[in-house]
Amino acid sequence: MANRPVRELKVIHTTRLTEHMLRITLGGNEMADYPSDQESAYVKLMFPQAGDQPPQKRSYTIRQQRPMEIDLDFVLHNPLGPASSWAKQAQPGDRILVGDPGPKKLINPDADWFLLVGDMAALPAISVNLEQLPDDARGHAVIEIPSKADIQTLKAPGNLNLHWEVNPQPAPEGGFLISKVKALPWLEGQPSVWSACEFNSMRNLRRFFKEEKQLPDSHLYLSSYWKIGQSDEGHKQAKRLDSVQSETTR
Incomplete structure (x- = not known):
């Protein structure tokens, strides 16, 4: 910066x-x-x-x-x-x-299908990613919103399904998004995944994508934008600690 x-x-x-x-x-x-x-x-x-x-x-x-x-x-x-x-x-x-702008974080376009996951904080980035996918892209976008009144009209490929999931009160354990992702059909071929959301939701999704689905880093982008119950500085500290722990467990 x-x-x-x-x-x-x-x-x-x-x-x-x-x-x-x-x-x-x-x-x-x-x-x-x-x-x-x-x-x-x-x-x-x-x-x-x-x-x-x-x-x-x-x-x-x-x-x-x-x-x-x-x-x-x-x-x-x-x-x-x-x-x-x-x-x-x-x-x-x-x-x-x-x-001035930092680096772009776009989904890897070299894949058989695509999965985008996030909450309202990630909706602008998800929207841009959807707009830049090829017209024949297939897959899913799972978007957590606090109210049906927060559904937006997004430009997306015709074969990519938008799932607007209403969650008025996110829980600290971050189990909402992962439950919706696990309920989706896992399509054949190499997926490319882009996900950004609350810190605990991100960790749950990371375990699923990296440990259960064993996605390579080249086709997996994960980030947390905030942490429930924490200030921005508290979230940054949690991310730093999580990064250290992730490195030591590799």
Whole structure:
């Protein structure tokens, strides 16, 4: 992050997509030399705090990009965190510091079928992945949402089934998504899997994909975007510890 330029962008407009998702369109003069083709890449937003405290940084996926504009989709959590609070109150003309995009994390397209799994936090990235799959791609996308009112119309290949799974109150053990994935038919051939979700859900999915299905790393992307009951820093610490434990058990 230290080596990526930071730009002050302004809010162009806001769009309420569903009950719990709000789109913020950012732009401004500093977009003139912005890198192109960055949909699905992540950016760091810097939310100011009171007093002399450093800004709080949060990562968001570029959902859509146009000349001089990018769209970022915010989940409106309850209670609202610093990012969702800022998004809910954002008005055209408001300004925020944004780090330039990090690496894209796209599903491996070299596969016989595809499986995408995630919750609302991962929905922007899942949406971009679906749009970039070939038209004849087949498989499944399992998306955990808090309400039926959060179902979106997504562009996806005709043979890739979208499963909108409603879970109003995620449990700490993270058993919801894995139960839905295990209920799916496992298709023939080499699958490519992309999954991002809550920390405990990610660990359950990782055990299933790596231990039970023995998927190679080349065809498996897993990430956690948050951890239930933890602050952003608490989630980062859990991820660091999990990474160490994973390395020592290999």
